[in-house]
Amino acid sequence: MRFGPAQVSLCGLVALVLCSPGFPAEHPGLLLTPEDVEFIRQYRQESPGFSRALEETRAELDDYFGTAPDVPAPVDPGGGYSHETHKKNGIAIHDAGMVYQLTGDETYARHAGRLLLAYADMYSALGNHPRSRSSNPGRLFWQNLNESVWLTYAIQGFDAIHDSLPPAERNEIVNRLLRPMADFLSEGSADTFDRIHNHGTWAVAAVGMTGYVLDDDDYVRKALHGLDGDGDSGFMRQIDLLFSPDGYYSEGPYYQRYAMMPFLLFARSIEANDPELDIFAYRDGILLKAIHACIDLSYAGLFFPLNDAIKDKGLDTVELRYGIAMAYALTGDSALASIAGLQNSQVLNGDGFRLARARDRGETLPFIHKSRLFRDGPEGKQGALAVLRAASTGNQQALLLKATSQGMGHGHFDKLGLLFYDNGREILTDYGAARFLNVEQKNGGRYLPENETWAKQTIAHNALVVDETSHFDGQLRVAEQHHPDMLFFDDAGGIEIASASMEGAYEGVSFQRTAALLSDFPTEHPLMIDVLEASGENPHQFDLPVHFNGQIVDTSHPLEPASSLHPLGEANGYQHLWLRASAEVPAGEKFAVTWLTGNRFYTYSVIARNDMQVFFTELGANDPQFNLRREQALVLRTRGESSGWFVSVVEPHGEYNGAEEYTLNSRGALDELRFVRETGADFLSLRTADGSQAILALSHDAGEAMTHEVELAGRPYRWNGNYALFQEAAPMSGVREECSADT
């Protein structure tokens, strides 16, 4: 079965050396191979960073094994003592195995071996964990998910010390720990093992890796193709179904990161043992695409906090340390080596060494973020996430239009929601999840009640709310039956633009949104443009929340402050917003607010079809435990009409420098904002105080090949495709000529 390990040539490119089949398993043979060990030994002096990481791990192990680790009876649920202790022991077995291989010091092999024997002593007598639930019981842990994770670590450690173990001990570990556990996680937990779900991925990875190490075809076959071998389940099927063709995982980047780990561990093990499967080329290289997607779904090193997401997570997580090292070793892409510069440590295997060495040798290129469309769904037909980027490197802008499917139970009700980043910071924000991960005082570290009452609700996002209810009335099952449709996406440069529509979020109301970054306009930085249109049959209340990060500097209209604060509403998240002030804005009149975020100013300008109320709100009402962060939002409201639109622009401008005592351009350049719906197209007109003007035309009939000719204020405009940008420098209210047209 094993055809020999992958070898990575010195220049970092892949050269597969196929050996003859039929040998018994060579050890170690998963993410670290004898060739890796030899390679690391030969070139170790070229990576002080890797040596340092190795020494740190060694020191941690010396500390950990200073007294014999406890192997307690499994009694506690997640977070409890036995749970945490077993987790730590699993990692210690892995780390000790790696350190033994990389240093040759048998002390670490003995540490790992003794700990594995202690588990062998205990494991075979265990029944179901006393705190387990019926759906996915574990033995060592309360749920079998944790048991699968444990085995992926332990099997790597065992593999690493395999040849150093006396045969009797080795048999003891295999027969009383590894086989019973692999049997339990496969045949013994059939529902989980055959499920197309993250828990299933962990189970097949653990069992499959164990199969390779024990040279057991049966485990490997079940892991790859499901318990009954028909391919309706198992690893290959999971790869088919859990990622979109663009490598997007429907729960969003936070869970994508987590879900990636077993895919990566098992795929790298498959590559080492069954290279003829060419697993990293499977489905047009989907696993590498998924790693790249993680990178493109981040800003300033942190993931976009879509759906339930802890906002601290990003590229410096263990999953991405494995993933980026692996992708680098497989592709030799020096831009990945620069991403690793955001990571504070490296994985102790062959891939980790190759990446660390490249960094220490300065073999890095900048990673260029570009605008990308991530289609959602296994076939890419369930909406999409559009990520627009206005510049290629540095503290560029990023604008997200979230037109994805619901994303299962961790999904938020924020169809066609927006997020905007600039200058290294969140500007229009998403709350992420209401959760303090592992902080026991905060609901045991689990999701907080406010995750349901606030974070998932539509009002908690930069998304349209109709009649103060959330999309699909907050019903997951209904939400899963609908998804937005992408209308178009273009990253032609000058303007980056995406448009999508949504039906079914509200009965009798559909809406569509077009988001763009406009760099082809003479403002200091690109402009963010947002055109949101809703149409229904009966009069409705339309609310557009604008969650912004910054200190308010100025408003265009006088505000009516509240002398005492009351919640903005009673349910669907509104009960958590204090109303601080409000303003009244006549239909079509521009309302603007300027705020300061870090050292840059942002002016948000908006016009609406109907008379508009603007509410200034702060988060924190009905939050007796102080579970919510103190954030703020504008809520733009129109009422009493069956359709409406909000057209807004964010202009980043100027600089505040307190240390050097200067402030530049605190007012911005955008002066006039107009929006006209004509038969056939919408026209958005922007003008600066010094007369620069641009008109963005949005075709009503989508289609790249359509020709449009629409008259506006007596002048004809012609273009092909979904949109066009017309520019002129003269300070006119009309439009003289067509300067550019796209798509």
Next chain:
Amino acid sequence: MRFGPAQVSLCGLVALVLCSPGFPAEHPGLLLTPEDVEFIRQYRQESPGFSRALEETRAELDDYFGTAPDVPAPVDPGGGYSHETHKKNGIAIHDAGMVYQLTGDETYARHAGRLLLAYADMYSALGNHPRSRSSNPGRLFWQNLNESVWLTYAIQGFDAIHDSLPPAERNEIVNRLLRPMADFLSEGSADTFDRIHNHGTWAVAAVGMTGYVLDDDDYVRKALHGLDGDGDSGFMRQIDLLFSPDGYYSEGPYYQRYAMMPFLLFARSIEANDPELDIFAYRDGILLKAIHACIDLSYAGLFFPLNDAIKDKGLDTVELRYGIAMAYALTGDSALASIAGLQNSQVLNGDGFRLARARDRGETLPFIHKSRLFRDGPEGKQGALAVLRAASTGNQQALLLKATSQGMGHGHFDKLGLLFYDNGREILTDYGAARFLNVEQKNGGRYLPENETWAKQTIAHNALVVDETSHFDGQLRVAEQHHPDMLFFDDAGGIEIASASMEGAYEGVSFQRTAALLSDFPTEHPLMIDVLEASGENPHQFDLPVHFNGQIVDTSHPLEPASSLHPLGEANGYQHLWLRASAEVPAGEKFAVTWLTGNRFYTYSVIARNDMQVFFTELGANDPQFNLRREQALVLRTRGESSGWFVSVVEPHGEYNGAEEYTLNSRGALDELRFVRETGADFLSLRTADGSQAILALSHDAGEAMTHEVELAGRPYRWNGNYALFQEAAPMSGVREECSADT
């Protein structure tokens, strides 16, 4: 008059080379000398950092002089076009002079010369500025302060290009610009020039530096000793009166930084021209002490925001770039070179080069922050600022007890206020000033109305408020007649401690406060201890605000949340606080709240003498323009008794790591907190859950030599001095033995 420039030997130590007197002035001869130029030329390749800064300045000048700079008629007040343009021109003259000297490129001399001639053309015809006020009119600027600043730059530029100018042009500049301006700033602005005040310092610096360059004894004499030469005014008198013996400036570090600049510029010029004055040794080296004070009055590179202070200001400001370079060149202290690592650029003179070269050669030592007492007042008798530091480097703790005098018009009413820092962050915070410097929309960039109604008020600080009124009823003139008294200060290690008392802030109520950092106790990090005692004759309401930075994780008592928010009070700052929740705590019972700041937890525990109400408040009420930052505070309140105490401890503990998904020790170790007043001493007892115990005894009779013997719970305690720390490891409620006693 000139005795020759100071020379700094290669190893960075000072060696004064005295030349014979009587030579006419050599140019340049202020902060850059021919010897400096020679030295820089010789060793320039040893500092790429300096070369880079020089090239950057050169590029900026090329840009600035790309078209001839405007020299507009002076019509605008501060912030207006003519004001800003003249400021920029003054700096450009200076910079062009420096670049000419350092590169030898005469283009820059011509740029500076032409600009100076343009000013000469205009200046002598100017009357008072049209926007000037009567008290301190300027000509080129609306106030003569700006004119003095301008001259300190322009005279350095003139000095640098002096020898390159054709004699006719030189005379033109001297007779139609420099002399008229120096005359105007001295005899023509006698009130300012002779005033013991920052504006006076700028005036004497400008005139004195001009005197050196023009070789005019009269200007120099007036600058040093006042217009009539009797020494009651002038630079030497300013040095005597404006700093305390410890180098503290009574307005606080934010204004100290600003006030330092003319002292530094003129002193360095004196050192180069009248080295026999040994100006940097004057008054026991007070100017170097003042530079060091600035460093010790900062945390993580930013100044402690005492009194009116913009919180962005710190060691990377132009004033400290000059100051640290100067102090390094004069002392060769390599720890100063490491402070310069916090600065993003360097000054283009001899001192700047020596500092940059030291950094580029790696000649740095860590700067060790130690506990320091800064006495206030010219003789050090007007209270003090105690800065306690629990560790010597890195993200150490810092605890401030602000027992200083009022600090003139920018002072805040926060006698015996506390600030606490840990782990690189503010923990117990000070609001600083309510101001957005130079942001025109925010009251023209000036102090906001909320600076008076909030930022200066006592409730805006971690300071005792009696009966909801501020100290001295917020009256500056009354405040200036009182100051706190330091009782003791000890930095013996194990415990850092300071104690001060205040009388006169309230009629009939005196209070004292003891603040300590306790590292000699088995908690993860040192504990912050605060003992605040107030005594009066009649019943009072005592409020202790605790402004904290973090997300609330847990409280010891159930909170009563407010369903709608109302201001906590009506005046004296209370009108700006929303009341979010409250708790009732019986006398002597410990109330605790845990919050999360960055990646660390903080548990604030407090006991009070009387029944206590705890209010959770948020800033923002009665703030219609959103001028205030959204911060939060606890307000601890006791009522109806004539005296009271609040004894509190902040324990930093644990770690929150969202990226790696672990949380350690989110609960802290401190279990029991007790406080007993006995005849002769107060006893504060701390105990952890595992039984570690410490008792801090605070003597009622202050005095280092006093012997104390007090019985507590039937056991005798003996110590000498102001306080003692008794420790024991056993979990007992009593105390067995005296383990240590200090002072």
